Amino acid sequence: MSRSSTRFDVKKVNSELVTLTYGALVAQMIKDMDNVDDVSKQLERLGYNMGIRLIEDFLAKTGTGRCLDLKDTADKIQSAFKMYLGIQPNVTNWSPSGDEFSFILDSNPLTELVELPDDIKTLKYCNVICGAIRGALEMVQLDVQSWIIQDQLKGDQNTEIRVKFIRRLEDAMPAGED
Amino acid sequence: MSTNLTLKSYVKGVKVKINIPQKHLYFKMSLSGRNRSSILDKPLSKGKGEVSLSCFALLFSEVVQYCQNKSQTVPELQNRLHDLGKRIGVKLIDLYFVRERAGKREIKLLNILLFVKSTLWKALFGKEADKLEHSNDDENTYYLMEKEPIVNRFISVPRDKSSLNCAVLIAGIVEAVLTGTGFPAKVTAHWHKGTTYMVKFEEAVVARDKNLEER
Structure with missing residues (x-):
């Protein structure tokens, strides 16, 4: 497989395959763990693991350079949403100091066909996205926090994901490398 | 939002009054401002969505x-x-x-x-x-x-x-x-x-x- 041929083609799969695979995993996790909050946490971890690898894919496919400011970063994440989930969320609700913003998702392939039963209403089903954002940005030296403010699965009009800039990470050599 | 819907209907010529509590009127719920409609009220997607x-x-x-x-x-x-x-x-x-x-x-x-x-x-x-x-x-x-x-x-x-x-x-x-x-x-x-x-x-x-x- 030559590098050039695989460079730009973004292959697609049916979104229901992803929806159902994710759904099955979440259902299994809920069965394995008693505590719903633990599941939410685990989902965030899972997203984090995906994010630290997705960023590489993203950089390789788009050939994008460094971001100048957080607005730039937000736009890049927005295009990543388009590329990976096929949705285009709005970037809004900037905090006055410009270090916090939200993505508003009016549809979300992860939650198609999904309904949360009443006894696990506290589950943060989409935490995987928050995790992916955190993981991806950490790999480009941005420490952020990400959490869900509104959730369609809980009856809100949209799903809103908040991102807060914490600090820039210093370049550190990975252990064992010179 | 607690009004009930009253229907008057005629069964074999006899007037019958039917009271339907608000909670059973799902069509009304889906029309109301907050999106509380259940997943079954939405049309089934065509399944053509794609992700990477x-x-x-x-x-x-x-x-x-x-x-x-x-x-x-x-x-x-x-x-x-x-x-x-x-x-x-x-x-x-x-x-x-x-x-x-x-x-x-x-x-x-x-x-x-x-x-x-x-x-x-x-x-x-x-x-x-x-x-x-x-x-x-x-x-x-x-x-x-x-x-x-x-x-x-x-x-x-x-x-x-x-x-x-x-x-x-x-x-x-x-x-x-x-x-x-x-x-x-x-x-x-x-x-x-x-x-x-x-x-x-x-x-x-x-x-x-x-x-x-x-x-």
Whole structure:
């Protein structure tokens, strides 16, 4: 497989395959763990693991350079949403100091066909996205926090994901490398 | 928002008053400002949505890692993946029969196998499964073959776990679909000409199918 041929083609799969695979995993996790909050946490971890690898894919496919400011970063994440989930969320609700913003998702392939039963209403089903954002940005030296403010699965009009800039990470050599 | 709807209706010339509490008026709920309508009020999507393969591959890798962390041995890992596949499969039955077949189920063995090979595979993976074969030695056994299942594309199996085939997830899907539509079977995944799913029906299924043919 030559590098050039695989460079730009973004292959697609049916979104229901992803929806159902994710759904099955979440259902299994809920069965394995008693505590719903633990599941939410685990989902965030899972997203984090995906994010630290997705960023590489993203950089390789788009050939994008460094971001100048957080607005730039937000736009890049927005295009990543388009590329990976096929949705285009709005970037809004900037905090006055410009270090916090939200993505508003009016549809979300992860939650198609999904309904949360009443006894696990506290589950943060989409935490995987928050995790992916955190993981991806950490790999480009941005420490952020990400959490869900509104959730369609809980009856809100949209799903809103908040991102807060914490600090820039210093370049550190990975252990064992010179 | 606690008004009840009162209907006046005439049954055999006698006036009947019917009181319907607000909570049963789901159409009213979906019209109200807050989006409290249940999932069943929404139209069924066409299923044409797409997400990137990288996204699925990474998600599946997390799925496998999760299952691996929970299990000690390769068969245990395979069982977990198989179970996850079954969870997916039962949900696909209604989804695909309603969407692709207007709610009509299959009653013949061959037809349900063709449904799996063509309709299900196409909807889920974008192409038909490569081959469907009937075993020469055992009439209860069929083989579905696929050169490169999408779940295996980015997986390199470590040498000490060479028997592991992550396509057992798909075997689980197929098993749930067949069993759930009235054709109880065991489906397993094997490394043979790519990946081969071995579908072993219960004897009663084949016997019933023969009965059906004789009629």
